[in-house]
Each structure stands twice: as structure tokens, then as C-alpha cells.
Amino acid sequence: MSLDWVGLGILAAFVVLLLVFATLGRTLPATFRPLPAFEKLEAAIERAVEAGERVHVSLGTGSVIGPESAPAMAGLTVLSKVAAATVMSDRPVIATTADGAMAILAQDTLRTAHVRARAVDRYEPTSGRMLGATPYSYAAGVPVVLATEGVSVHVLNGSFGAEGALVADFGERRNAFVVGGSDDAHAQALLYATADHPLVGEEVFAGGAYLKAGIFHNASLRAQDVVRVLVVLAILIGTALRTLGIGL
């Protein structure tokens, strides 16, 4: 039996940092930099609820069984918070995805929000749905949802490829409030141009912390920052050593 000590060490560091920051979260609250996309989202949701319009959360075109599931999991947290805010409105939030399993998770998230608000009779299973099984068939289904459901807030929080630009653009064409985030660097560049409020880099995972989803979400951002500084230091030290001709 052999162990990957480096990998286990990094994993253990992450777990310890998460638990430490979650424990310290109440006594030493974190201060995060301004992130307009999520800060303006709350106001946009309030406006949509008052105007009788709908919020749409897109969980992307990635599958649950793959690395692209992580941004969609972060998107489920955003969906949970949006669902809590809109559950008693005339038009509760709807969520769409290109993966069947992710659609079931979206339905579970929406149902949980309804149960917590004691409004389970208002829950509709079709409010979490799969639009198409491939990225572009999903993108083709989005404008129909935006038009027929009267969407005015369009949140993209999941894994997208180039089709993410089209999905965001469909929202912009309806003058909706569009937040666009993906885990793919190329898609992020496209979303920067098409979405009014793009999420860059790891910001796609920050929704939970900015929407106050719990101390573990705040702890996650703090743990990421600490590990990022350590990684940057390791890169700089490695570069300096290689420049000096010292092999690692």
C-alpha cells in the first residue's frame, strides 16, 4: 500500500482550515471584497418579486459525475437562497440544466425551500427541469423558457462551454439582470463580454458566502485565500530556485 502524502497533506490542510474558519466565523467575522454581481442580485430579486416576474437559475451543461459538477453544486446553494426569497411570490424561481441528475438535485433543492417555508403545496416538480441533453440543445431551449416564464433575473452558475455566451446573451436581449459564471476559463472570457455581471475565476463558487448561506461558505472563501497564498509562495520559491539552477 502506498500513500500520496502530498495530496493527503493538502486535503488535510483544507479540512483543518475549513473547520477552524467555521469555528472562528462567529467571533472573527470575515470581510469580503465587493462583488457587484451578488450584491446587486438581492435587489434584483426583490424587484422581480414585486413586479410579478420570475428568476431563472441555470445550473449549466455539466454532468453530476465529473469535475464540472462543482460549480453547479455552488449554483444549487444560490438556487436555495433564491428559492427561499421567492417561494411565496406569484412566480417562484425556476432552475434548468442539461443533466438529468442535476435536474433532480435542483428539484430537491426547490422542494426543500418550499418545505422550510411551509408551502409544500405550492411546489411544482417542473420548476426544476432538464432542457436538453447536449450543451447546444440546452442553449436552444433557454430563450423559450425566458420568454414564456417572464424571466427578468437570469443567473448562470454552473459549468458552461462556449454555449454559455449564447445562454447569457438570450437574457441580455430580454433586458434581464444577467449574472454569468462558469468554471471554464474560455467560457469566462465569453461571459465577460455577454453577461452584464460576469463572475471571474473562483467567483462562481462565492455565491453562498455573499448570499449568506452559512458559516461554512464564509470559511470556504477564507480557506481558499490561505491556500492560494501558499500556492503562490510555492510557485515563486520554485521559480527562484530554478532560476538559480537548483533542481527540485
Add this chain to the structure above:
Amino acid sequence: MKIGAWILWTAVAMAFGGVVLAGYFVDLPMLLELRLLFLRWAILLSAVALLLGILNLLAAHLHKVNTQEKGWPYSALLIIILLGTLVLGLVFGPDNRVVLSLFEYIQLPVEATLMALLAVSLAAAGVRMIARRRDVYSLIFIGTALLVLMGTAPWPFGGSGLSVTFGWMRNWLAQVWAAGAARGIVLGVALGAITTGLRVLLGADRPYGD
């Protein structure tokens, strides 16, 4: 849901996730076999979920047709084509020429059209971005995009000194600045993905509901 139920789901998620994660770090044959077994189960469940997703899609569009909502004829068309493709696939098999033709002559052209539409959408989005967000970052974004376009696009009357200069600038931007920035983004995304996964493994996030 009762209090005991979510504890059970969380324990199951943590146990299965923990075994799969441990399989990446501990080289133990039994653990590797368990990891592969769990992943095979996940693939099977994902296939069943796809079927449920399609049924859900069907239910949503049937509701639209029944209530004659705006755009219901499109929903009716979707239902007819969905069921037609399903019947053809079940009768002739997925490798049959008729079934493959549906993908070759309908699905692929439609998806290719959407990809082509993307180029037009991006050009329009660039113009819109200048109008809406007049900040330094947007100007840098547009300026860089124009430089890369000029360095990539063919120039009239063959190559010239200017085209060589733009080509060099394009390579410098793509290989130095863009590659470095992309690595930074990928690093940040990886850290975010790790913490998101750990939150699910620790039971702090429960995407399977309470």
C-alpha cells in the same frame, strides 16, 4: 422529511464520497475496486436520471399543451419529435441508418447553426459592452480582442510588415498574458471546486435536500 432521514442521507453521501476520494490518495487494491464500483453505480444512476429528466421535460411541455400556454405549438412539436425519435430508436436500434440520419441531418446542423450564431452574438455583445460598461477593464478587453483579431485574420495583398507585427503581438498576448492569466483562473477554480466538494463531504452542503 423527518429529522432522522437527512442524517441518514448525509452519512451515506459522506461514506461513499469518502471512499471515492480516498481511492485517489491511497493505493490499496480493495479501495480502488470499491471506487470503480461506486463510479459504475453513479454512471448507471446518471443514466436513469437522464430518463427521469426527459420525463420531466415531457411533463412540462404536456402541461403547456394542455393549458394552451403561449408557444404551445412548439411544445407539441417537441413532444411529437421526442416520441417519434424514441420509437424509431427502440424499433430499429440506435445504430440504424434512419436514427443516425436524424442526428446527422437535424441535430448536427441545428447545433452548428447555434455555434455560428455565437460569432454574431459575440460581436454584438462587444459593442453592447462598450455602451454599458465604460471602464478600463472593458477597454482593455475590447482592445486585446481587436489586436488578436488583426493578428489572426488574413490581410489583403499578402503578408506585410504590419501583419507580421500584429501576428507577433497576437502570439505575445496569447502565450504570455492570456496563458498566465488563464493559469491563475484555473488555479482559483480548482481551489473553489475543492472547497465545494469538501462542504458536501462534510455535510455542510446537502444538495440532496433536508
